[in-house]
Amino acid sequence: MCAVTLVLAAAGVRADDSLESAIGKDLPYLHNLYTFLHSHPELSSQERETAKRLAEELQQEGFVVTEGVGGYGVVAMLRNGKGPTVLLRTDMDALPIKETTGLPYASTRFYENEDGTRVPVMHACGHDIHMTVFIGAARRMAALKDRWSGTLMMVAQPAEEIGNGARQMLQDGLYRRFARPDFNLALHLQPQLPAGILAVPAGYSFATVDSVDIDVRGIGGHGAYPDAAKDPVVLAAQIVLALQTIISREVSPREPAVVTVGSIHGGEQRNIIPELVKLQLTVRSYSDETRKTILDAIQRIARDQALSAGMPEDKLPVVWIKKDYTPALYNDPALAERVRDLLAERLGAASLRQQPPVMIGEDFALYGRVKPPIPSLMFWLGAGEPVATPYTSPPLHSPRFAPPPDITIRTGVTAMTEAALLLLRRDN
Numbered sequence: 001m002c003a004v005t006l007v008l009a010a011a012g013v014r015a016d017d018s019l020e021s022a023i024g025k026d027l028p029y030l031h032n033l034y035t036f037l038h039s040h041p042e043l044s045s046q047e048r049e050t051a052k053r054l055a056e057e058l059q060q061e062g063f064v065v066t067e068g069v070g071g072y073g074v075v076a077m078l079r080n081g082k083g084p085t086v087l088l089r090t091d092m093d094a095l096p097i098k099e100t101t102g103l104p105y106a107s108t109r110f111y112e113n114e115d116g117t118r119v120p121v122m123h124a125c126g127h128d129i130h131m132t133v134f135i136g137a138a139r140r141m142a143a144l145k146d147r148w149s150g151t152l153m154m155v156a157q158p159a160e161e162i163g164n165g166a167r168q169m170l171q172d173g174l175y176r177r178f179a180r181p182d183f184n185l186a187l188h189l190q191p192q193l194p195a196g197i198l199a200v201p202a203g204y205s206f207a208t209v210d211s212v213d214i215d216v217r218g219i220g221g222h223g224a225y226p227d228a229a230k231d232p233v234v235l236a237a238q239i240v241l242a243l244q245t246i247i248s249r250e251v252s253p254r255e256p257a258v259v260t261v262g263s264i265h266g267g268e269q270r271n272i273i274p275e276l277v278k279l280q281l282t283v284r285s286y287s288d289e290t291r292k293t294i295l296d297a298i299q300r301i302a303r304d305q306a307l308s309a310g311m312p313e314d315k316l317p318v319v320w321i322k323k324d325y326t327p328a329l330y331n332d333p334a335l336a337e338r339v340r341d342l343l344a345e346r347l348g349a350a351s352l353r354q355q356p357p358v359m360i361g362e363d364f365a366l367y368g369r370v371k372p373p374i375p376s377l378m379f380w381l382g383a384g385e386p387v388a389t390p391y392t393s394p395p396l397h398s399p400r401f402a403p404p405p406d407i408t409i410r411t412g413v414t415a416m417t418e419a420a421l422l423l424l425r426r427d428n
Contacts, residue, residue, distance in 0.1 A: 019140065019144075019414065019417065019418070020414065022140060022143065023136065023140065023410055023413050023414055023417075024410070026136060026139060026140075026413075027406060027409065027410055030132050030135070030136050030409050030413070031405060031406060031409070033057070033131075033132050033135060034128055034129065034132040034405050034409060035105040035405075036053070037050065037053070037123070037128040037131055037132065038103075038105055038106075038107065038123050038128040039105045039106065039107055039108075039109075040107075040109065041094030041095075041107050041109060041121045041122055041123045041128070042092070042093065042094060042111065042121065043093060043094060043095075043096065043111045043113060043119075043121055044093040044158065044159040044160070044161045044162045044164070044165075045071055045072070045093070045158055045159045045162070045164070046072075046093075046111060047071075047072040047092040047093055047158045047159075048072055050072075050092045050131070051067060051072040051073070051074050051092060051156060051158070052067070054074050054090075054092070054131060054134075054135065054156045055067050055074050055076070055156075057135045057138070058074070058076035058135070058138055058154060059076075061078075061138055061139055061142040062078065062142055063076035063077060063078045063138065063142070063152075063154060064076065064077045064078075064079075066177075066178070069169050069172050069174060069177075070157075070158070070165065070167075070168030070169030070170070070171065070172040070174070071158045071159060071165065071168050071169075072092070072158040073155070073156060073157055073158055073165065073168070073169045073172070073174075074154075074155070074156035075153070075154070075155055075156075075169075075174065075177075075178050076138070076153075076154040076156075077151060077152070077153055077154075077178060077179070078138075078141065078142060078151065078152040078154070079151045080145050080148060080149055080150060080151065080152070080424075081149040081150065082149060082150070083148070083149040083150025083151070083424055083426070084150045084151075084181075084182035084183065084423060084424060085150060085151040085152075085153055085179045085180070085181045085182050085183075086150065086151070086152055086153065086181060086182065086183045086184075086185065086420055086423045086424055087153040087154075087155055087181035087183070087184045087185065087367065088134060088137060088138075088152065088153070088154050088155070088185050088186070088416065088420060089134075089155045089156075089157055089184065089185070089186040089364060089367065090127070090130045090131050090133070090134035090155070090156050090157065090186070091127045091130055091131075091156075091157050091158075091160035091161075091165065092127060092131060092156055092157065092158055092160075093127060093158055093159055093160055093161050093162075093165070094107075094121050094122055094123045094124070094125075094127065094128075094161075095121065095122060095123070095124045095125060095161060095397060096111075096113055096119040096120065096121060097120065097121070097122050097124045097397065097399050098120035098122070098399055099120070099122035099124070099399055100399040100400055101399075101400055101401070101402040103402055106122075107120075107121060107122040107123065109121050109122075122399065124396065124397050124398060124399065124401045125161065125189070125396050125397060125401075126188070126189030126383060126396065126401070126403065127160070129189055129381070129383065129403060129405070129408055129409060129412065130186075130187065130188070130189070131156070132409050132412075133187065133381070133409060133412035133413050133416055134154065134156065134416075136409065136412070136413035136416075136417075137413055137416040137417045137420060138152075138154055140413065140417040141417060141420055141421075144417075144421065147421060147425070147426070148420075148421055148424035148425055148426065149424060149425075149426045150424040151179060152420065152424070153178060153179055153181055155169065155174070155367075157169060157363075160362075160363055160364075163209065163324070163325075163326045163361065163363050164324070164363075165363060166363040166364060166365075166366040166367060167324060167363065167366055170366060170367070170370075175370070180374070181367075181374055182374070182375075182423075183335060183374070183375050183376070183377075183423050184364070184367045184368055184374055184375070184376035184377070185376075185377055185378075185416065185419055185420065185423075186364045186376075186377075186378045187378060187379050187380070187381045187412060187415070187416060188362065188378055188379075188380060188381065189380075189381050189382075189383040189396070189403060189408070190355065190380040190381065190382060190383060190384075191382075191383045191384045191393040191394065191395055191396060191401070191403065192355075192384060192393075192395075193353060193355065193380060193381075193382030193383070193384060194382050194384045194385065194386045195382050195383055195384060195385065195386050195403060195404045195407040195408045195411065196351065196382060196386055196407050196408075196411050197351060197352070197353055197382035197411075198343060198347070198351055198352055198353075198379060198380060198381060198382065198411065198415055199352065199353050199354060199355030199379065199380035199382075200331075200336050200339055200340040200343065200352065200377070200379045200380075201331055201336065201354075201355050201356075201357065201379075201380070202331050202332075202333040202336035202337065202340075203330060203331060203333060203336075203357075204286040204328055204329070204330055204331075204357050205329050205330070205331050205357055205358070205362075205378060206328060206329035206357070206358060206360060206361055206362040206364075206365065206378070207256070207258075207284040207285060207286060207328055207357070207358070207359045207360065207361055208283075208284065208285045208286065208288075208291050208325065208326065208327050208328040208361070209282065209283070209284060209325060209326040209360075209361030210282070210283040210284075210285075210291065210294075210295065210321060210322065210325045211280075211281070211282060211283075211321075211322040211325070212280075212281040212282075212283055212295070212298060212319065212320065212321050212322070213278065213279065213280055213281070213319075213320040213322075214236075214239065214278070214279040214281070214298075214302055214317050214318070214319050214320070215276060215277075215278060215317060215318040215320070216232045216235050216236040216239060216266070216276070216277040216278070216279060216302075216306075216317050217232060217275065217276055217306075217311070217315045217316070217317060217318070218230045218231055218232030218233075218235060218273065218274065218275050218276070218277070218311070218315065219273075219275065219315065220272065220273050220274055220275040221272075221273045222271065222272070222273070223270065223271035223272060223273055224271065226273060229273040230309065230310065230311055230315065231273050232266060232273075232274060232275065232276060232277040233266055233267060233273070233274065233277055234309070235277075235305060235306060235309050235311070235317075236264060236266060236277040236279060238305050238309070239279070239301060239302055239305045239306075239317070240261050240264070240279070242301045242305055243259050243261065243281075243298065243301060244259070245301075246259050246293075246294055246297045246298070246301070247259055247294075250293060250294075250297050251290055251293060251294065252290075255285070255286065255287065255290045256284075256285075256286060256357065256359065257283075257284060257285045257286075257290055257294060258282070258283065258284035258285075258359050259281060259283055259294060259298070260281065260282050260283075260284075261279055261280070261281050262280055262281065262282055263278070263279065263280035264277065264278070264279055265277065265278045266278065281298070283295065283298070284359040284361075285328070286328045286357070287328075295321055298319060299319045302316075302317040302319050303316055303317065305317075326361040326362070326363050326365065326366075327365045327366065327369055328365060329362050329364060329365035329376075329378060330365070330368070330376070331376065331377045331378065331379075332368075332375035332376060332377060334375070335375045335376070335377045336377055336379075338422060339377060339379065339419045339422065340352065342418055342419065342422050343415055343418060343419070346414075346418050347411075347414065347415070347418075351411075355380045360396075362378065364376070364378050377419075379415065379419075381408065381411060381412045381415070382408070382411070383403035383404075383408050384403070385404060386404065386407065
């Protein structure tokens with residue numbers, strides 16, 4: 001028995017013998033694909049070579065492949081008779097982070113970001129594993145066509161890290177040009193879970209993410225004569241503190257929510273009162289009602305704080321709420337239960353754990369938020385050291401992020417293939 005199989009067995013992974021054997025034989029190929037993807041990361045909206053490689057992989061398995069959907073998006077269709085359509089999605093982009101893992105296949109690449117700055121790039125959010133599992137599942141499903149009926153729709157998405165990719169693909173006619181799926185499936189790495197472990201949460205799993213900018217305006221002057229000016233620095237400080245009362249006093253304690261001021265910029269010199277201070281906020285919530293409460297409160301507080309400071313109407317703060325936001329990801333409870341029960345049966349109950357909702361965003365949510373809604377599910381794939389306790393492995397977006405590849409890939413391919421077969425099985 002190989003070392004990877006032993007580790008999987010220790011983690012409780014025991015899929016049916018034929019599927020486990022096939023994935024085991026495929027693992028060297030997938031490992032090489034993973035190391036290639038890890039060492040060749042590309043920034044959001046620059047995934048040219050990554051998309052090309054995934055398209056080639058899918059073409060080799062008999063999929064009908066279309067490139068350039070919503071940017072560098074790839075859509076691959078495998079039609080296998082009558083039945084439902086199941087969408088499997090992966091993201092492709094990497095992050096502007098300098099890798100410090102010390103791995104022999106560590107990224108040494110640099111790219112120019114949106115403002116032309118040359119930055120180091122690495123896969124610090126696990127999209128390289130996501131893509132490898134995606135291809136591994138595609139290879140298994142192509143080889144197991146006698147076990148399922150319907151249409152498999154593989155979607156490789158660009159620009160997830162900046163929240164644009166899913167929207168761009170949908171606006172480019174993803175469902176109109178190809179097919180409207182009956183189910184959407186995806187996974188995400190979770191280093192707080194040991195490799196070999198899965199979590200299949202129901203209901204809200206990822207948060208709504210809103211970006212809010214506030215221009216705090218004032219009347220400039222000399223720092224020695226503050227009475228002759230209206231200081232936007234002091235006003236900005238008062239607004240920042242007042243914003244903290246939104247969560248503590250306006251949102252139900254039973255509703256998770258976050259208002260974080262991540263950036264404050266104003267002034268050029270110590271003895272000059274500036275005319276403008278810029279605030280940048282990230283707002284996280286789950287329900288549409290809580291989101292509205294928070295965004296309305298931000299606008300009210302900014303205005304009222306300025307009025308209380310004696311700011312004239314033409315100098316009140318300007319609040320910019322970005323139109324394109326990432327909605328909360330809601331895992332369809334019935335779909336989550338079906339997949340969780342199947343994975344518990346196939347892999348063993350010890351391979352499944354609970355995972356509470358998180359406040360990070362994931363634009364996979366957009367694929368299900370159409371009319372009528374499409375049942376969607378993103379499950380967690382453990383990526384920590386197999387014997388690690390939570391938080392001992394480097395977190396997502398860390399320059400040291402390096403999941404154990406083989407057990408993580410093998411567990412992910414097994415789980416994703418089993419879930420796809422469940423939804424496409426002939427007796428549905």
